[in-house]
Amino acid sequence: MSTAELKNKIQYFLENADDKVLKIVNGVFENYYQDEIVAFYPDGKPMTKNNYITDIETANNQVKEGDYISVEELENE
Known part of the structure; x- marks a missing residue:
């Protein structure tokens, strides 16, 4: 799967996500970028x-x- 396809797929999931999923995704990104x-x-x-x-x-x-x-x-x- 290309980067563009993956981004589109993730965007679709995020647009349809509930609060629980959004909090999980937010935690993943905050953890990933904390050492940036x-x-x-x-x-x-x-x-x-x-x-x-x-x-x-x-x-x-x-x-x-x-x-x-x-x-x-x-x-x-």
Whole structure:
């Protein structure tokens, strides 16, 4: 079966799927793409989607807790 045929078949199934099937399919895709490389660290190491989300959450928490320096402080260092 070609890729186009497979996509059409899956699209048909999705259009006729109930909530249970949609949740299963969603889980499969989320699991498959969780290790997808979405960015790179400054040292060139790849960053997965999960790493990216974790790093953003950490940064947001640091800002909320006041754990940061201002631009002026950085320039004076």
